[in-house]
Amino acid sequence: MRRQGAGRESGRESGRGTPPSSAYVKLFFAPILWGGALVAGRIVTVGLPPFTITWVRFLLVTLLLVPALRIREGRLPRPTRSDLLIIVALALSGVVVFNFLLFSGLRTVTAVRSAVIIALAPAVVALLLRVLLGERTGLRGSLGIGVAFLGAAVTITEGRPAQAVAGGIAVGDLLLLGAVLAWAVYTITARYAMRRLSALAVLTYASAIGTLLLTPVVIGEGALGAVLRQSPVAWIAMLYLSFGAAGFAYLWYYEGIHQVGPSGAAIFLNLEPAAALVLGALLLREALTPAVLAGAVLVLLGMYLVNTRRGRVSGRRRGTPRCRSAL
16 A cells, blocks of 8 residues: 655656745755754753764654654654654664764764764665665766775874874764764665655654663763753754754755655765865864865865766655755
8 A cells, every 4th residue: 555645755757847945945955954963062062962962962853753744744644663663773883872872973073074984875875776776776886986995094193194094093983984884874774764764754763762662771871950051052063963054954955855756866965064164164264274175175075976976766756855865
């Protein structure tokens, strides 16, 4: 039985008319909001531990997405038992593990440097699909993967690979690379859940289950009282992470996909690391070193090549993006 609202994301590819300008406005601002998440993350990690940040973030996200899902689909879709098992895996990889590694890394790594590393996500997804599932990436996709990894290497090693080999990679960089891997696992697993459920339903249920899974961990972390004592700036950053980056940005991006199509929407994802670089430099006064800038250019190029490669993911529903933002 076809689920209610199936295929909604494929509006542009189903032959509808010219997309309204509002679709492009949403697609423009969604990745900018995602880019700002790294700046907000740097702010909140000063006063709160990673699990507590994640719990508060996704509690608020769930409160936003549940009514949004009901309004968009007319009801709350009922997942099957197999759907629930997949969604639990998504909650563990995309909510618990990814965010723990992300916020742990942001404690020591600047937002501008983090932006380059996190932007590896589409390339890592494409690489895992090729290695584990045999998906063809083509020459363009393979080139994009290589260029993106080269850019990340330039940034992580500060353009001095010999010294990096001798001294090792910083713990913060390793945590962020782990976050990218966790997000790639989430992205690949999510396509199986999206055979029956919409992308919005999958994110909503994964957010809710992730919040439940984290509750005993957060109680043990003992920092819930500190949440209420955070500064106004920290609370603005937390609300931004929840409603801005994980809420409205997501809704805007998928509304844009519905009207423009995934291929056109994917191009806008290149704005995310660029926005993070600019916002990190302006708001946090972080240095844009030559290695960070060179790495960013290479990762952006690789990201563009991967996101605009020809061909579709095997088993992926028509109109579902290859890889949305990790933030």
